[in-house]
Amino acid sequence: MKIIHGIRRYSYAFGLSLFLLAFGALFAFLISSDRKITLSECEKLGFPILEISTDKLKEIKSKEKYVKATFTLKNSTEYEEISGKCKLRGHGNSTWKTTFTQKKPYLLKLESPASLLGMKGARKWILMANAADRSMLRNYYAEYLTHNVWNNMRWNPESRYVTLFINGKYRGLYGITEKVEVVENRVEFDSEGFLAEIDSHSGRPYSFSTNSRLNFNIRSPKSTLENYKKWAAKIESLEKLLYSDDWNEVDGYKKYFDMDSFVDWYLLAEFSKNYDANFYNSIFMNYDYSTETLYMGPAWDHDIGFGNTSKSTTTPESYGSLLSNNAWIQMFNFFDPLKNSSAAKDYEGFLINQGSWYNRMFGDDEFVALVKKRWVETRGQLKDSFEWLREQGEFLDEAAELNDSVWHIIGSANWPRAPGYRSRKTYKSEVDFLVDWCEKRFEWFDMIFME
Known part of the structure; x- marks a missing residue:
C-alpha cells in the first residue's frame, strides 16, 4: 500500500491554456460587475431564493475554513420558509481552483439537520454552481436518470434549483444538492460500512493506491487510522479478486460485487x-459488512459529461487533450472491444469500459450480457427522458439567461469548450445541443446493445 503523490507536467500548451483561462475569467469578472440583479427581480421568476449572510460580511475564500453565517430559504410555492444558523466554505476541485469563472460552488453546513425543499433532513448541502455546464442541466439530468431509469444503486443524491444571494449580492442560479456522505438519510448501513472514492487529486485524510494504480480515499465516515487501514485492505482484496486467475468462477468477484449497481x-x-x-475522479462505491458486498455509487459529478468536452487535437501530454474525445485512449492505450467494428467509429464511441475495473469486467461474458439486458429494459424510459430534459430547459430558460447576464458563460471561451460553443449564443441553443447529443448517443447505444 502506498500513499499517493501528485505529479505535475507542464508544457507550452498547458501554460497558454492557463493564460487564456485567466484572461477570460478576468474579463468575465470585470463585465459582470456592471449587472446588478435585485431580489425582487428574482422573486418574479418563481424559483426558491436562498439568502446567506456571513459574519461581518466575510468573503468565502477557502475550501478548508468555514465562515459563520445565517440563511433563509424562501419563495417556494410548495414548502415553508426556513431559516437558521449555518457555516459556509468553498467546495470542489477544478471548479473551485481554476480561474475559468468567478462563479464558485460552496458547501453549506446547517447548525442542525433540516429538510430543504422536500429533500430529506441533513446538515451538509452542496451549492452547485454548474459554471462548467452552459445548460446547467447535466448534473440534474444525471440525478433524474439514477432515480427514474438506472435506479439500482443504493442511494443517489437529489437537487433543487435555487437563486442564491450572499450578503445581498446576486450569485446566480445554483443547485442545492444532497452531499454524498455516510449519515442518516444518505448512504446508510445496518452495521459497519464505508464510502470510498477514486480521486486523482488525492490529498484526503486517508488516501492509498491499489495494485492497478487507482487512487482511492476513504471519504466517510470519520474513523480511526486502524479502521481506515482495514477498509483500504478490503478494497485491495476485492480488486485482487477481480484480477485473479479464477476471477470468473462461482467464488469470484461476482459473489462480492453487487452486479445490479455496477x-x-x-x-x-x-x-x-x-x-x-x-475511474479518474468522483467515483464512489460503498461496502456493507452486513452483506459482505461492494456496491457501486452514488453517481456524482456529470458536468463534463453528455458531450460537454472539447475535441482538442493537442498531444496527450498537454492540458487540453485531457478532455478530448480520445485522450484517454491515447494516454493509456485502452483497448476497444469493438475496435474492429464500424460501429465503434460512430457516435463518439466507448470510454468507461476501456478503463481499469470495467475493462476487466467486460472480459466476462455474463457481465456483458447483464449490461445488454439492462439496456433493453431501460431504453424506452431513457428515450422518454429526452422530452423531460427539453421541458426542464424551457423551465430554466429565463432564470438561466439572467444568470448568464452576470457570468457571461454562454458563447464564451470558458472551459470546457464543447464543439460549436462560439455559435451557441442563447441558453436554448445549449439545451438543444445537449438533447441532440443524447438522441444521437441513444441511437449509437441501440446499434451496439440491441444486436
Missing part, C-alpha cells in the same frame, strides 16, 4: 460519456 452505474457513466467517470 451495471446501472456503468450505463449512466457510459451513456453520458463522463470523462471524470473513467
Whole structure:
C-alpha cells in the first residue's frame, strides 16, 4: 500500500491554456460587475431564493475554513420558509481552483439537520454552481436518470434549483444538492460500512493506491487510522479478486460485487460519456459488512459529461487533450472491444469500459450480457427522458439567461469548450445541443446493445 503523490507536467500548451483561462475569467469578472440583479427581480421568476449572510460580511475564500453565517430559504410555492444558523466554505476541485469563472460552488453546513425543499433532513448541502455546464442541466439530468431509469444503486443524491444571494449580492442560479456522505438519510448501513472514492487529486485524510494504480480515499465516515487501514485492505482484496486467475468462477468477484449497481452505474457513466467517470475522479462505491458486498455509487459529478468536452487535437501530454474525445485512449492505450467494428467509429464511441475495473469486467461474458439486458429494459424510459430534459430547459430558460447576464458563460471561451460553443449564443441553443447529443448517443447505444 502506498500513499499517493501528485505529479505535475507542464508544457507550452498547458501554460497558454492557463493564460487564456485567466484572461477570460478576468474579463468575465470585470463585465459582470456592471449587472446588478435585485431580489425582487428574482422573486418574479418563481424559483426558491436562498439568502446567506456571513459574519461581518466575510468573503468565502477557502475550501478548508468555514465562515459563520445565517440563511433563509424562501419563495417556494410548495414548502415553508426556513431559516437558521449555518457555516459556509468553498467546495470542489477544478471548479473551485481554476480561474475559468468567478462563479464558485460552496458547501453549506446547517447548525442542525433540516429538510430543504422536500429533500430529506441533513446538515451538509452542496451549492452547485454548474459554471462548467452552459445548460446547467447535466448534473440534474444525471440525478433524474439514477432515480427514474438506472435506479439500482443504493442511494443517489437529489437537487433543487435555487437563486442564491450572499450578503445581498446576486450569485446566480445554483443547485442545492444532497452531499454524498455516510449519515442518516444518505448512504446508510445496518452495521459497519464505508464510502470510498477514486480521486486523482488525492490529498484526503486517508488516501492509498491499489495494485492497478487507482487512487482511492476513504471519504466517510470519520474513523480511526486502524479502521481506515482495514477498509483500504478490503478494497485491495476485492480488486485482487477481480484480477485473479479464477476471477470468473462461482467464488469470484461476482459473489462480492453487487452486479445490479455496477451495471446501472456503468450505463449512466457510459451513456453520458463522463470523462471524470473513467475511474479518474468522483467515483464512489460503498461496502456493507452486513452483506459482505461492494456496491457501486452514488453517481456524482456529470458536468463534463453528455458531450460537454472539447475535441482538442493537442498531444496527450498537454492540458487540453485531457478532455478530448480520445485522450484517454491515447494516454493509456485502452483497448476497444469493438475496435474492429464500424460501429465503434460512430457516435463518439466507448470510454468507461476501456478503463481499469470495467475493462476487466467486460472480459466476462455474463457481465456483458447483464449490461445488454439492462439496456433493453431501460431504453424506452431513457428515450422518454429526452422530452423531460427539453421541458426542464424551457423551465430554466429565463432564470438561466439572467444568470448568464452576470457570468457571461454562454458563447464564451470558458472551459470546457464543447464543439460549436462560439455559435451557441442563447441558453436554448445549449439545451438543444445537449438533447441532440443524447438522441444521437441513444441511437449509437441501440446499434451496439440491441444486436
